[in-house]
Amino acid sequence: MTRLDVGLIGAGGIARAHLPAWIELGARVTILSTDGNAEKLAAKYAESGVTATHSMAGLLDRSTVVDICTPTFTHRELALDAIAAGKHVICEKPLALTASEAAEMADAAEAAGVLLFPAHVVRYFPAYAAMAESVGKGAVGTPAVLRFTRSGAYPVWAPWFCDPALSGGILMDQMIHDLDLARMLAGEVVRVHAKLRGRQEPGAKPGDVAVGTAVLTHASGANSHVLGVWGLPDLQFRTTFRVAGPDGILEHDSTALPGFRILAQGTRPPGEGIPRSPMTESPYLTELREFARAVDGGPAPRVTARDGVEAVRIAAAAAASARTGESVELKISEEAAR
Known part of the structure; x- marks a missing residue:
């Protein structure tokens, strides 16, 4: 499986659950967070090559996949920015606060030819x-x-x-x-x-x-x-x-x-x-491995963007x-x- 460059947005509980998984999958991870915790989290995993950035532009420059682990009200804007930059997106559930926003995200990903993966980990x-x-x-x-x-x-x-x-x-x-x-x-x-x-x-x-x-x-x-x-x-x-x-x-x-x-x-x-x-x-x-394989041309994940919208x-x-x-x-x- 091709090594992924992952931009992880957020440094809270879900981000801390995703990060060890990305490391085990061999990904190069860059973290962005507005609460000052990105640097602390990156330092904890520095031996695994994890780094922090202070801007969305910096994160997008270093990433092929963006993993959004932030509060729900931020999902739409972050996802649309990443999709517009041609990045595959993993978005913590729920995709958005409204069905219209979730559908907008899914439609944008389809139009851009990138994957949008709703992280319904259960x-x-x-x-x-x-x-x-x-x-x-x-x-x-x-x-x-x-x-x-x-x-x-x-x-x-x-x-x-x-x-x-x-x-x-x-x-x-x-x-x-x-x-x-x-x-x-x-x-x-x-x-x-x-x-x-x-x-x-x-x-x-x-x-x-x-x-x-x-x-x-x-x-x-x-x-x-x-x-x-x-x-x-x-x-x-x-x-x-x-x-x-x-x-x-x-x-x-x-x-x-x-x-x-x-x-x-x-x-x-x-x-x-x-x-x-x-x-x-x-x-x-298990979840992130399945998505990583899909990005690498493997089978479609068991959770689709439409599942997230529905x-x-x-x-x-x-x-x-x-x-x-x-x-x-x-x-x-x-x-x-x-």
Whole structure:
């Protein structure tokens, strides 16, 4: 695989997860951050050739791939600048705050002949990858009812998370993982009904709680139920899913062992489980390796720019439903209809 020159924008938590993966993949990395932490992060990995720059122009000059690991409200401008410069782009989820902005980014990448990769890393976590593979092999038949939950501490340490105008709130920032997974498994979404409870405004502090629920109706007739919680500071991070079809059930609980089970009808004894695969490598490494291979002419990544756009579209519809109390109908895109 050709060695990549990666421009990493941001020096926060996601950037710190991506950087070791890029180093392991042999990339030459240049970091840009406006908070003064780029130099500190580059110094930590100086032996691996990581450097820092003080300008977007400097980063673009040194890069063939730009990895955007910044707050959501900055994604569109940074991505469009990188695409205009002919760079492939990895963008942390969500792609943007609105579906129109996300589509603008995807259209710009297509017109420029570069790749835009939405970093929906949960697709690469072992339990979720196993779920997708099992559904693809028909383990449960056609998915009929899907349930997802995701909970953890309210991210008050970064105030922009708590401002829906900057992050999109819990629906766009946290629950978008499971909205994306529901569409991946059960197909296009045609109706969304959602509710929000708790603190959904700027200024959240430790002890505040935000809860989101969304019910998706798929064109296939399947229904997905998604629950997200930003809770108390000591709330244990937990994810679950349960995918049911006529031939069985797939279920996962990140706090249980085994974390992933197939409960299939007929051919398997009730309750027989498949032990969770050990996380032998970072899902961020798995994700970025797949993108790097695509840049190098390999297979297309499992997450496309359109997937990123659709995830934003569903989350935005959920936000609109929560505001009005009414269901929001979604038209299937022309691309999906083909």
